[in-house]
Amino acid sequence: MKSELKPEALVEFVRETYQTNKFIPLHAPTFAGNEKAYVLETIESTFVSSVGKFVDDFERQIETFTGSRKAVATVNGTAALHAALYMAGVARGDLVITQALTFVATCNALYHMGAEPIFVDVSPVSLGLCPKAVDSFLNEYAERTDIGCIHKSTGKKIKAVVPMHTFGHPVELDELVAICLKWNLALVEDAAESLGSFYKGKHTGTIGDFGAVSFNGNKIITTGGGGMVLCKTQQQGARTKHVTTTAKVPHPYEFFHDEPGFNYRMPNLNAALGCAQMEVLEPYLKQKRLLAESYKDFFNGTDFQFVTEPDYAQSNYWLNVVICSEREQRNELLEKTNQAGVMTRPVWQLMHRLPMFEHSICDDLSYSEFIEGHLVNLPSTPLSYQQGKQ
Numbered sequence: 167m168k169s170e171l172k173p174e175a176l177v178e179f180v181r182e183t184y185q186t187n188k189f190i191p192l193h194a195p196t197f198a199g200n201e202k203a204y205v206l207e208t209i210e211s212t213f214v215s216s217v218g219k220f221v222d223d224f225e226r227q228i229e230t231f232t233g234s235r236k237a238v239a240t241v242n243g244t245a246a247l248h249a250a251l252y253m254a255g256v257a258r259g260d261l262v263i264t265q266a267l268t269f270v271a272t273c274n275a276l277y278h279m280g281a282e283p284i285f286v287d288v289s290p291v292s293l294g295l296c297p298k299a300v301d302s303f304l305n306e307y308a309e310r311t312d313i314g315c316i317h318k319s320t321g322k323k324i325k326a327v328v329p330m331h332t333f334g335h336p337v338e339l340d341e342l343v344a345i346c347l348k349w350n351l352a353l354v355e356d357a358a359e360s361l362g363s364f365y366k367g368k369h370t371g372t373i374g375d376f377g378a379v380s381f382n383g384n385k386i387i388t389t390g391g392g393g394m395v396l397c398k399t400q401q402q403g404a405r406t407k408h409v410t411t412t413a414k415v416p417h418p419y420e421f422f423h424d425e426p427g428f429n430y431r432m433p434n435l436n437a438a439l440g441c442a443q444m445e446v447l448e449p450y451l452k453q454k455r456l457l458a459e460s461y462k463d464f465f466n467g468t469d470f471q472f473v474t475e476p477d478y479a480q481s482n483y484w485l486n487v488v489i490c491s492e493r494e495q496r497n498e499l500l501e502k503t504n505q506a507g508v509m510t511r512p513v514w515q516l517m518h519r520l521p522m523f524e525h526s527i528c529d530d531l532s533y534s535e536f537i538e539g540h541l542v543n544l545p546s547t548p549l550s551y552q553q554g555k556q
């Protein structure tokens with residue numbers, strides 16, 4: 167027998183957890199370490215922009231933490247995803263399989279390459295792209311040819327699969343890797359939300375051909391704005407660096423650029439913030455696990471289902487998630503908590519409902535639609551790192 171839980175009880179629980187009567191945000195950045203010192207160092211040295219040691223340091227720290235062979239810092243996560251898709255060979259007119267349950271940045275990156283999304287359902291195991299759904303979509307609507315995987319009814323090339331690790335929970339990667347091998351598709355992981363999340367011991371974003379991370383202000387750690395492309399080889403890393411920094415051929419004074427490049431380089435000022443944030447990532451992750459544990463205990467036995475990490479994964483619990491049993495219950499929860507100054511949010515509207523993607527190819531999206539109507543994100547700032555509580 168499940169007990170009925172009132173929104174007021176959740177408000178009380180969250181207030182008790184954070185020990186405050188003030189407004190409680192969904193996820194606030196916290197600067198409790200060397201952030202000020204490192205940022206000040208860039209200002210005093212005048213190296214705030216495209217030259218300076220923090221960008222290299224930050225990239226090396228991300229490589230060490232994730233196990234990526236080569237990490238390339240960018241201005242934001244969308245730019246990292248754009249560059250990753252470009253490196254994976256996605257081109258104008260191509261089709262790319264992704265999920266409709268994602269933040270719009272995933273699809274914007276595709277759109278600006280001239281590529282088009284195919285929306286496939288998400289899995290109840292991960293809330294991310296469902297391998298079974300991708301497999302059956304390809305079996306029904308695609309064929310393997312000498313020039314690659316072709317979408318039968320439009321004759322367009324399907325070039326890549328882009329799963330997104332929703333709210334930090336890793337997707338079923340072994341299955342997706344096998345599908346991509348079988349169909350000759352690139353696998354680009356949108357790991358924007360999953361820094362600190364591991365799939366069978368490997369960091370998300372390092373298993374596919376390329377991965378993209380975000381350091382936007384609402385992510386687990388922030389550089390103000392920023393992103394990172396995770397590459398599998400030194401060679402791909404070097405080329406990613408080259409194309410994201412105007413494709414300039416090194417020379418003491420001549421300007422020669424050997425291909426159309428992007429100006430996606432992360433400024434040294436932002437990287438300084440990133441280096442300081444990397445020093446607190448491990449304690450943040452521990453704090454977030456404790457917070458998730460306490461939400462899990464709180465919702466246990468109620469008519470709400472708190473989402474925990476899949477068996478095969480260790481999640482960063484970037485944003486905590488609860489699934490309501492009824493849509494009305496979700497609406498009431500959102501209304502009452504926000505009214506009481508405890509910030510909660512529904513999930514993004516599905517991508518195929520947005521005007522620019524409403525004519526995209528869609529597979530069955532029943533589970534995505536269920537999640538869209540029942541999911542609520544809960545306050546998730548790491549506990550003892552709240553502003554002013556250090």
Ligand SMILES: *Cc1c(COP(=O)(O)O)cnc(C)c1O
Binds near residue numbers: 269356380382392393
């Ligand atoms: C945050 C995010 C991005 C990238 O966002 P930026 O704001 O450009 O850094 C991409 N995909 C998803 C799913 C995200 O949540």
